[in-house]
Amino acid sequence: MGELVVREKGNWKDFLHPVLAGLISVIVNYGGTFVLVFQAAKVAGLSPELTASWVWAVSIGVGITGLALSWYYREPIITAWSTPAAAFLVVALGQVAYSEAIGAYLISAAAFVILGVSGCFDRIIKLIPSSIASALLAGILLQFGIKAFAGISLDPSLACLLIVVYLVFKRLNARYAIVAILSLGCVYLIFAQRLDLSQLKLGLAVPVFTAPTFSLNAVLSVAVPLFLITLTGQYMPGILVLRNDGFNTNASPIVSVTGVGSFLMAPFGSHAFNIAAITAAICTGKEAHENPRKRWIAGVAAGIFYILVGLFGVTLAALFMALPATFITTLAGLALLGTIGSSLTNALTESSSREAALITFLASAANIQLFNISGAFWGLLIGLLAHMLLNGRFSYRLTKQPS
Known part of the structure; x- marks a missing residue:
């Protein structure tokens, strides 16, 4: 899987499904979690220009690294911003100056470069049994599967429409099920007048450079937690997503490239980007393409879509965020059903490790939150x-002692 392939022939159908998988992953990322970036920017008191620069930096950085890695390795290496880190920054940015936060971003990114170059991350990942890795992934994704059907209570007409369309196309032509719910769902929202696009205006984002400053307080309160949260909440499950679907690219180059990208984009506001976990699963499984050798196209497509969003700053991000929450959660949950099912199957196949895998699955699904460290x-x-x-x-054994 890790070999560089110069040219692969295929028809338009080989491109349609992975391209749409890439688009869906981008929509889910912006529509589902990007609001945290805006909340953190508000807490930090950032101007609209600095906020737009943050959007530009993280989107362009994610797009370029994901596109380059997917193209080079011919695997769906999806990158994204660190969602748990963004949630952490909603609180943390109110406690340090913005320039000190930029300095903390640089320190955290440099630590990831060192981790990648040293090869330590690869050695850690190889110690995790495959059944435990699959159970972890299934537990992380379970909440998204549940939310796909929980939407029926919040928005019955929209959720039921998407679910029924999914099931019908799964019966008639399974390959087009996700395409159908994305297309017909958008048509429904337009005709139901549930998309308010009147305030959207296209405009190119302008990056703003902020000179970093460094303080011990920012290192301890921002850099160290940012590194640990991104490592445990994004990199580890993200690499396991790739492993679960049979892609065996070394983790070290991925960690190194995203670390360098984060370092270069930090002065423009990017907090951290990394390999994706949840949205990556949309692109790494059979839903993206039956042939694993074609799924790298989803990574390239996602990278291009991220770059387009970055060029237009907050405009396109706001467009994705204008989609109803039920549409986002149902779309994501249905797109991940196949991955959840295959992960559970892989986790529970071996009888010797079944109970440990089940415990991993339940503990991951519980999404435990302690010491600002993610549930993963x-x-x-x-x-x-x-x-x-x-x-x-x-080696310890109980032996009966002679009386």
């Missing part, structure tokens, strides 16, 4: 501990 980390930690205790070898 705690789910993985609990799962590995369960696997060690249930399946590890212990």
Whole structure:
């Protein structure tokens, strides 16, 4: 999978599904989590120009790194901004000066470059059993599957329409199920007049450079938590998503490239970007393309869409955010059903590790939040501990002593 392929022939159908998978992943990312960036910018008191620069930096950075990595390795290496880190910054940016936050971003990015170049990340990932990795992924994605159907309580007409269209096309032509719900869902929203686009105006974003400053407070309160949250909440599950779908590219180049990209974009406002986890699963599974060797197109397409959003700053981000929440959650959940199912199957196949995998799945689905560290980390930690205790070898034995 990691070999560089110079040229691959195919018809337009080989491009349609992965391109749409890339588009859906971008829509889900902006529509589902990008509001956290705007909230953090508001807490920091950033001007509209600095906010637009943040959007530009993180979108362009994500787009270029994801496009380049997917093209070079011919694998769907989807990059994204760190969502748990953005949630953390909603609180943290109110406690440090913006220039100090920029300095903290640089330190965190440099740490990821060192981690990638040293090869330590690859060695850590290889220690995780495949059943535990699959269970972790299934647990992380479970909430998205649940939200696909929870939308029926909030917006019955829209959620039911998307679900019914999905099931009908799964029966008639499974390959076009996701295409159908995206297309028909947008048509429904337009005719139902549920998209208010009157305030949208196209305008190119202008990056604004902010000179970094450094302080011990910013290092301890922003840089260190930012590094740990991004490592445990994004990089680790993101690499496991690739492994789960059979892609074995070394993690080190991915960590290094995204770390360098984050470092270069930090002075323009980008907090951190990395390999994606949840939105990556939309592009790495069978829903993107039956042939794994064609799924890299989804990574390139997602990169191009991210770059387009970045060029137009907050305009297109606001467009995606204008989509109803039920549309976003149902679309994401249905697109991830196949991945959730295959992950559960892989996790529970081996009887010897089934209970540890089940514990990992439930602990990850619980989304435990402790010490500002994401639920993915705690789910993985609990799962590995369960696997060690249930399946590890212990030299201690109880022996009956002679009386």
